[in-house]
Amino acid sequence: MFVAARGGSGGKGNSFFATDTEQSPKICEYGAEGEDVSYNLELRSMADVGFIGFPNAGKSTLLRAISRAKPKVASYAFTTLKPHLGIIPYDDYEHLTVADLPGLIQDSHKNKGLGIQFLKHAERCSVLLFVLDVSYQNTWDHFDSLLFELENFSPQLASRPKIIAANKIDLADGEENAKELEKRMAERDILVIPISAKMGTNLQKLLIEMRTFVDDFKKKDL
Numbered sequence: 001m002f003v004a005a006r007g008g009s010g011g012k013g014n015s016f017f018a019t020d021t022e023q024s025p026k027i028c029e030y031g032a033e034g035e036d037v038s039y040n041l042e043l044r045s046m047a048d049v050g051f052i053g054f055p056n057a058g059k060s061t062l063l064r065a066i067s068r069a070k071p072k073v074a075s076y077a078f079t080t081l082k083p084h085l086g087i088i089p090y091d092d093y094e095h096l097t098v099a100d101l102p103g104l105i106q107d108s109h110k111n112k113g114l115g116i117q118f119l120k121h122a123e124r125c126s127v128l129l130f131v132l133d134v135s136y137q138n139t140w141d142h143f144d145s146l147l148f149e150l151e152n153f154s155p156q157l158a159s160r161p162k163i164i165a166a167n168k169i170d171l172a173d174g175e176e177n178a179k180e181l182e183k184r185m186a187e188r189d190i191l192v193i194p195i196s197a198k199m200g201t202n203l204q205k206l207l208i209e210m211r212t213f214v215d216d217f218k219k220k221d222l
């Protein structure tokens with residue numbers, strides 16, 4: 001927060017000039033003029049981290065778990081229709097802003113589903129967090145499909161630093177599927193963090209990694 005322009009000091013109102021004999025004086029004193037300043041503001045990024053994932057992967061559940069934002073969570077696709085922002089405070093008084101974005105589907109880049117509208121928001125995030133539902137086995141395919149949509153929309157967006165949150169490890173086979181995903185992604189040098197957004201498992205590790213990625217990105221961006 002900062003003061004964009006200071007107001008002038010106030011003048012004295014009519015009641016200040018009231019006396020025993022003149023209860024409602026018609027005189028007053030004008031205040032001093034305030035500052036008159038023009039600013040050009042540039043919105044450089046919508047959020048530090050943008051959540052990318054298919055519908056129902058648990059993006060909104062994760063946002064609720066790590067910030068005070070309260071986006072709607074439900075077990076049907078396209079629960080989230082517009083981006084929701086959350087703020088994560090860290091112990092050193094820095095904070096990250098994260099954006100829960102509407103679910104992506106095949107051919108989003110051709111404006112299917114919430115399409116381009118959604119991808120435009122992602123374009124303004126510095127780091128991408130892919131939220132994958134590891135109650136499914138082949139989530140590396142999910143990751144590639146999501147990446148394909150991003151690449152077709154904007155190769156620059158697709159080249160942003162990426163982290164994968166392997167979500168729903170509390171469900172059957174979740175941990176094993178997450179391990180297999182981790183193995184495959186290690187070959188591509190992409191970090192996978194197994195979590196359960198619902199149960200709050202391993203979120204601390206995710207928060208630390210998100211912060212490290214964003215800090216690195218900002219350093220390079222300077």
Ligand SMILES: Nc1nc2c(ncn2[C@@H]2O[C@H](COP(=O)(O)OP(=O)(O)OP(=O)(O)O)[C@@H](O)[C@H]2O)c(=O)[nH]1
Nearest residue numbers: 055056057058059060061074078079080103197198
């Ligand atoms: N078991 C389990 N269920 C989860 C977890 N995270 C989310 N869910 C459930 O998955 C469903 C979808 O969660 P949402 O957070 O709404 O998913 P979303 O990715 O925001 O979905 P869209 O807004 O449609 O893109 C809900 O029923 C959640 O309760 C998890 O870690 N474990």
Ligand SMILES: [Mg+2]
Nearest residue numbers: 059060079080
């Ligand atoms: Mg959602």
